[in-house]
Amino acid sequence: MRHEEVVLGRQPVLDGSGALVAYELLFRKSDDDGPAANFERPLDEMRASSQVMAGALVDIGLSDSLGPHFGYVNTDHSLLMDDVVNVLPPDRFVLEVLETTTVDAALRDRLAELRALGYSLALDDVASLDDPRLALLPLVDIVKVDVLLAGAHGSARLAGELAGSGKTLLAEKVETAEQFEAARNDGFELFQGFFFAQPQLLRTRRPIASSDAILRLLTLLEQDCGLDVLADELRRHPDLATRLLRLVRSGAAGIRHTVDSIPAAIQLVGTRQISRWAQLLLYSCDNQRPARRDPLVQQVGTRARTMELVAADWRPDDERLGAQAFMTGMLSKVDALFGMPLAEALKDLPLAAPIRAALLERDGRLGALLQLCEARERLDEGAIRRSCRELGGIGLAAVARAEASAAAWTLSISGAGIDDA
Missing domain, CATH: 1.10.3210.10 (Hypothetical protein af1432)
Known part of the structure; x- marks a missing residue:
């Protein structure tokens, strides 16, 4: 029987004290041990996210991929609308709504359904107040702000506008101590990026x-x-x-x-x-x-x-x-x-x-x-x-x-x- 290697990336999500609270699970583009560029956004989001989900649930297992922590998983419009996403246990996963996701009435209804089932939802890679996904704010729990793309001023403005929304603010792509300190002062509660850790590789084999x-x-x-x-x-x-x-x-x-x-x-x-x-x-x-x-x-x-x-x-x-x-x-x-x-x-x-x-x-x-x-x-x-x-x-x-x-x-x-x- 032929086998293939399963390679899954995970990057920690930390709170302001540096304590681990979750991992984002990432699609691995190649089998080498190169830099984080190998975790770049794949062309086929549906298949990539499916491989991540299968790897975490079945091949590597939740205990080894997440331990007791939450897992963040990228989901586009197609995957969110598909019943297959319900295979994820809602008490273990946060579904990230990607920036490429089209916002429509069907998506709103589906997010409301997933929320009612107990899933936590996040907006991924928000970089400006013009992001159409902010219309989904009442349905989500977490807003992930790309501080690298938004810049210091844009990140501060986003944090200020969202401060009274009741949503958890997560600063992602934090690469320097200065960005971390600025984000913490702006009111961000969770943090992710190369400043804390590059994605770790998890490997196993499967038929x-x-x-x-x-x-x-x-x-x-x-x-x-x-x-x-x-x-x-x-x-x-x-x-x-x-x-x-x-x-x-x-x-x-x-x-x-x-x-x-x-x-x-x-x-x-x-x-x-x-x-x-x-x-x-x-x-x-x-x-x-x-x-x-x-x-x-x-x-x-x-x-x-x-x-x-x-x-x-x-x-x-x-x-x-x-x-x-x-x-x-x-x-x-x-x-x-x-x-x-x-x-x-x-x-x-x-x-x-x-x-x-x-x-x-x-x-x-x-x-x-x-x-x-x-x-x-x-x-x-x-x-x-x-x-x-x-x-x-x-x-x-x-x-x-x-x-x-x-x-x-x-x-x-x-x-x-x-x-x-």
Whole structure:
């Protein structure tokens, strides 16, 4: 499976005492470690902001990208009007209305809706009192003034005019001690700029998602296909299923629970939020090869299904064990899937304790099932027999049947509905 590096920039937002209160999350234009010019405004704001949101929520995670602080995210007219922005938890993010945003009645209504949902809103890069976005002042909480562009006189005038508005004033692009002191004297409460810190780079790796797979998932969601069909679709794509678990962990769905199966994750997040998340991934991804051409996806699917079938044969009355076995198998190669050590790949996943123990320590019933599948893949007859004994004497023939059935199942579902062209 091919991987790509996720690079996210973040720049601190400080109060007048120098205490950290938030980070602005920034689109990274290139992979090098050059100067801040690489954070310049992208040509495609929608895609850039989607990549930032996906990076913060799913790839890097909120704990590593923001810690306990708020995150500021750039949003243009298209993104603000799109339901996908609602994937961001309102208690963690401030939506910045960019200077390129057209002010119209639809935008006003949408900002009022977002505000009612609990989002904090900011006007970004305000540099003069002629800015048409100041008509949105009753709907926003924060005004970010570009002190570099506005100049000392313009910044002071803006601060004076906005002083009685009840809005928090943030001085951005502060580059010198003199600018900081002047802004503080003008009444600004929050500060951001190179004088305090240049953007810091956050990096991780992720599997490159197939837009075909995401489109199929969105189609099923639009058709209101039901829990079982949706769970089966996610079974076909362990990379998407794993990223869904990270969404659960991020609290983007308003919940913070452990899960032990794909259906449980779907029920916790809800189809509306999954649809938003899938749109976010689609906006930020490039088209890649389908699952049937990826040997890692084939191996993971076969292993997970084998574990599920063996569990059903071993404990036919325990449906939960089968669901847990599938999830354990699906996540057992997540290190290869995401190109990082297993413990690191699992640390942000909200896994039930038996699944985590099986993956990290090969412990418990799930650990025994996993060891059996690994022994089969290595053709280690001694280890296979030991695992069968540990599982209560399950027969070798039953395991072979389960594996053959699992291989056929994986081939059938990884090809269904996907164009090989």
